Amino acid sequence: ALYRLPYALFFVHLGRCYRLYGERVMDKIPAIVWLIILFVCQYEMFRIVGNTTYVLVWLTFNGHIFAPYFSGIIGILIWVQIARIIEKWIPNNRLEVILSQNTWSIMTHHLLVRVLLCYVLVYCGFGDLYAFRTNVWYSVDGWYGLIFFGCMFLPTIWQVYFDKIKSICSNKLSVLCTIHCSCTRRDDGLPRNGQQPYGRRYR
Numbered sequence: 001a002l003y004r005l006p007y008a009l010f011f012v013h014l015g016r017c018y019r020l021y022g023e024r025v026m027d028k029i030p031a032i033v034w035l036i037i038l039f040v041c042q043y044e045m046f047r048i049v050g051n052t053t054y055v056l057v058w059l060t061f062n063g064h065i066f067a068p069y070f071s072g073i074i075g076i077l078i079w080v081q082i083a084r085i086i087e088k089w090i091p092n093n094r095l096e097v098i099l100s101q102n103t104w105s106i107m108t109h110h111l112l113v114r115v116l117l118c119y120v121l122v123y124c125g126f127g128d129l130y131a132f133r134t135n136v137w138y139s140v141d142g143w144y145g146l147i148f149f150g151c152m153f154l155p156t157i158w159q160v161y162f163d164k165i166k167s168i169c170s171n172k173l174s175v176l177c178t179i180h181c182s183c184t185r186r187d188d189g190l191p192r193n194g195q196q197p198y199g200r201r202y203r
Helices: 004-027 031-049 067-089 094-101 103-123 129-134 144-183
Strands: none
Touching (some): 031 067, 094 103, 103 144
């Protein structure tokens, strides 16, 4: 975890820089052109580094210490261009907007959802209990679609309802604070029960 954290922070700041400075530049070039360029870069990565992957836990360095960064950048940019293409195919789609606004929740909770879904499937008799207990990457055969969509939609649903509850509680708290403040002051602006005013002088 200590090694992965600084690696991940690099991409967090890189994503912010892309959002502020690079997005407008990249949008001037068609997505299909970027995909061709990125696939050529990925081919060069395979040729120079050898067998590599976008997943950090299985990434092979083969003596090239910057391979994880180049591989990560190429992989992220490929999905950015795919997202641009999907956006043009499905414009103003509410589901697309909801998913895009809750990507943080998806990335934060998808592994937990995956484990919970596999746990339910295994204990319902659809998987190997021993393999589930001994292999952290175990996935139940034949249920990949359910696990994939569950990891995408369950964190999204959780985040949407959490935001709604937070908004309701925030509004209720604001109303209660307003009522409390109005009840603790007289019409002449002085506090009740001899309380001292806060922050400003009352006449």
